[in-house]
Amino acid sequence: MAAAVPNQLLDLLRALKRRRYQVIVPAILVATFGIAFAVIVPKRYRVSMRIDIGDRTRVESDARLKNPQEVAVRREAASAHEHIVNYTRVKDFVESNLSLWPDYAQANNDGERYNFISKRILKDLSAQPTLRDAKGGGTIFIEISYSDEDPTRAAKLLDGISAAWLKEMFESDRTTLLDERAEFQDMIGTQQAELTESEDRLYAVYERLGIDPSSSGLETRRDDPRDWAFKQLDKAKTELADVEFTLELAQFEQLQAEQLLRETPAVLRTEVTPEADDPDVVLAQHKKELVALEEEIENLRPSNSTYKRLKPKIDALRQEIAELASQEPEVDSRWVEEPNERYDEYDLALRSKRDEVGRLGKKRDELAQVVANLELETKARSAQYKELDELENEVTLARELVNRTRREWQDRDTSLQLLDRSQQAWIISKPPLPSAASTQPNPWLLATVSVVLGLALGLGLAVLTEFARSCYRSTTDLASVMGVPVLGAIETIVTRKERRRLQLAHATAGLSTAVIVGTIGWLTWLWYSAPERLPLEVQDAIERLRSALK
Template sequence: MGKNDLEPRGVAAVWPLTQQPRNQDALLGLNRTEGSDLNLAALWRIAWTWRWLLLGAVAAGIAGGVIFTLLTTPLYRSEAVIEINPPSVEVMDGGKAGPVAQNDQAFVQTQSGLLRSRSLAARVVQDLNLASNEALVPDPNADRATRQRIATNLLNANLKVESDERSRLIKISYSSADPQLAAKIVNGFADSYIRTSLERRYQASSYARDFLQKQIGTVRRELETSERQLVAYAQQQGIIRTGAGESATSDTASLTGTSLVELNKALADAETKRIAAEQAYRESTASSATVEISERTADLRNQRAKLESDYREKATIFRPDYPELQSLKARITAIDEAIRTEAGSVRAGQSGTRRADYQAALSTENTLRSRVEQLRGQVLDLRGRSIQYTILQRDVDTNRSLYEALLQRYKEIGVAGGVGVSNASVVDRGDVPSSPYKPNLMVNLLLGMLIGAGIGLGTALAVEFINDTIKTPDDVRDDLELAFLGGIPVSKGKRPTEALREANSPISEAYFSAAMSLQFTTDGGVPRVLLVTSTRPAEGKSTSTWALAQHFARLGRRVLLIDADMRKPAFVTGREKEDGLSNLLTTHDLLNNHVQQTDVEGLWLLPCGPIPPNPAELLSSPRLRAILAEATSAFDMVVIDGPPILGLADSPLLSTVCQATLMVVEAGKTRTRAAVEALNRIRSSGGNVVGALLTRYRHEATGYGYNYEAYSYRSVENRNREIRAIGGRAE
């Protein structure tokens, strides 16, 4: 089959075989998407398409990593671990010193900065005499200061300090081409850091002692002066303070104030007693002393009750004027009078006693109140004279507190405090490394591979997006706005015509799915007259025409395949000079005389016939419609293999007389602009394009790029691309 042959491989997705509306608009609406995105599937497709480019870039990156490893000087790293112990700071609170822990992480970060400091590096250079080491300072003619500066800069550049936020450990490491030197320097940093820390603490305590000595002398003189002034003022004003623990501003610290406080307490007690006596007196006046009266008149009330009982008993028998009843009533009246007399005497006795108590309490209160008022005036006068005394007393107290605090702090600070335990200790000393840590071959290979893969993938993406071709079903739906009827895979090892003879081959299954999809492209099912064409040559249209016609014939239809490509015919019988479409178009012969039966049952072929000099003129004649009308009356379906669209007028002319047109697009080869232009030509001619087939379509990847070949005339004797499908002439 030559350039129109397909190379089957894999099975492609096709149009779903569920019930769909049988019209082109519905079919297009189902296939359109919002647009294609750069998703994982697209990236995988691009990576597979350009896998050799990616593999080459990865191989170049790995080679670069190997070369870099070989050219890099080996470096050795020695590591040491230091533990940092933040000191606790004593804070004075209420005259007592208490330890307060510092912020651990802030302190650790501060110590990390000190380890990176230039001054520490300069001390290490001096302690280890590194300025004379030719491995660090290769210029022996430089002066001492220059060599020390060079060595210091080199130590700072190769030193690495790392701190862990969750612990107090600091790891210091040094890199050098000499493993012995790396271990020596990292241990020198650890030792110098600890010695420097101790020296700073001693210097700080020495300065504090000198400062405290000066401050203690000054404060002591100020305390003596303030005490003298306080005593002199108290003698002058006659102020005597009795309360040793009382504040100088308290009135109770003087004799007068003490007396006033005691009198106030006595006055408060007297007021309480007077109020109680007054309350008792008022209650005795208002009440009837019921309890005492009841006790003292109990016998009289018992006698009265007995007489009252006798009177009522005899009143039921005798009349009220009976002498005995009169006697009982007189006795009851006498007892009532005796009860009233006894109650009056009780009340009068109680009232007199409580009145006397009340008057005594009131007199005591008045006496105390007069004395309090007198002492209050004296206290107010003393308070006015004590203002200056209070000021002097405050100065004395302040100076005394300051003096005692400075004296205590001076006792705490000593030589032992300055040279105490260091806030850092070495956990692990640096060992001599046995192998270099840089260059790391595996890391360099991994970085080279990643960089190469990134460059390769970036290049593939750039080329992919620059090259505008139809690659996927989404491109068919979005760019061409056509229904995707099926994807025809590429085959491996067999010619497409051979693979089509096997019903279970991937390419046969793909074409069968495409044939089934055609049933949903029109309201009447499969188009009676179907034109198969493509944008350019060698896209597989002839193979697709043969495969579709063969599949419809196997479904029990009488199918006529017409080879209308009268420039480069693909179907040959050996009798093209006598029979064929070109002869029918130029004569009024019957169609049946030119149709030949193929080796597929139910499939007939109308070859192109002799190649005419003017195919477009023949196809534009009214004779073509008559031939197709005769073919549709004799066959169930007519499938036409048309020439490519671009550059030729044949296919647009054929599309005007066909019920439907099927576009064949080679995946990854046909440019989008060319396919859109070809589609516009068909539609502008009035053709009905029902969908598109993607040939040479890969699920895992789509082919990319093509070399456009000119469409040239040739004779039907070129057997490299012929489809031998003729079994005999139809009767």
């Protein structure tokens, strides 16, 4: 079995040798057509450029913020492919440079124009952003590339659409800043009008309260010593409390004076001791003697000498008593009435207390009315102070809002001025330059592949022709079938006529191949070096072929 493999290989080599023309002719033809194709096929040149975008912010003051507002070109860098590989943008550039794309100018309708841009330009255009630490503020790189048959046209396209996008981003920032500045300007006008209205109402309250708004360190609370209403109210309440206390004390003293006056008599009666011959004294003495004599004769008989002796004396006393009793007594005979000086003093003191109580009561009523009026006024002023506090807070907030809006407006105005004067936020680190060498297809690769394919086709045809017949091709095949050793072999006998016919066939094939190869090579060389020397029909055919291969 191991010896059969070399024998089969030798048989294959002998067969290829016999059919060498079947191997060489297809190989030469395929290689010729491949090389011609590599020369005629439209070459595409890849042109690229790179844009470096810095980390500058749109609003200068935003650089100190945690989340600054980036410039539009940096903010939209992540979606650069959608912005640059854009049908509308490419269409505008192509229509403004129709001389570069004559095929587009010959399109008959919008559908053909759309297909031209989509299949001929957008398909080979790409924009790839490289975000190198964009969050940390690093530079963003955008690689833009385009493949075209004309490297100069490719470079112009990249330069045009990238410039249009960058200009759009710049104008976007500028328009945004203008719109924001105008918006803040309108906000300032509205807020300033509201602030003026609030200040007018605040100054009106100042005027009603009698407060000088220009005073520094102005306190507008109730405990402000300059507020006379609350001061007068506190003073009036203090005076009213003192008067009420004094009135209560005076009323108590009045009650004491009235009681003392009631207990003190207006007239003092003095008992006077009468003299000896005073009728009352004599009458009293006679009555006393009469009682004594009557007691003495009470138990005596009339016949008793003592009785008789005392009886006339008793009758005489009774007569004297009757006479004395019949006499009218004198008025001041016993008591002497005199004016009471203390009563007059107490009465004067009582009238004084009554006058004092009346005066204090009147004063209390007056002070109570004053307190009531001041309370009404202070209540109104308290409401005004509350309104004043609210207005002061409102004015303070309005001023802060206006100042904050002004700062925002100033930031936009400064950023707009810096945007107009300062350098751009991007640089084109790699401009689009036409390339002298094509990138696709590779002619050397096409030539090599065509040679390999030609050899493979020739070998395949030779092997297929040789082994397609069902016969014994060598002594080895015969020996393997018959099972006996081969003693000798006679080669195929070829007559002169057959040899001449075979040589003629080989010469015809070689000459045809040479004519075909020479014609293709000559046409290819003429088209490559001087296409105007070719006939118009050939030129049109080649151009149609090239258009079909695009």
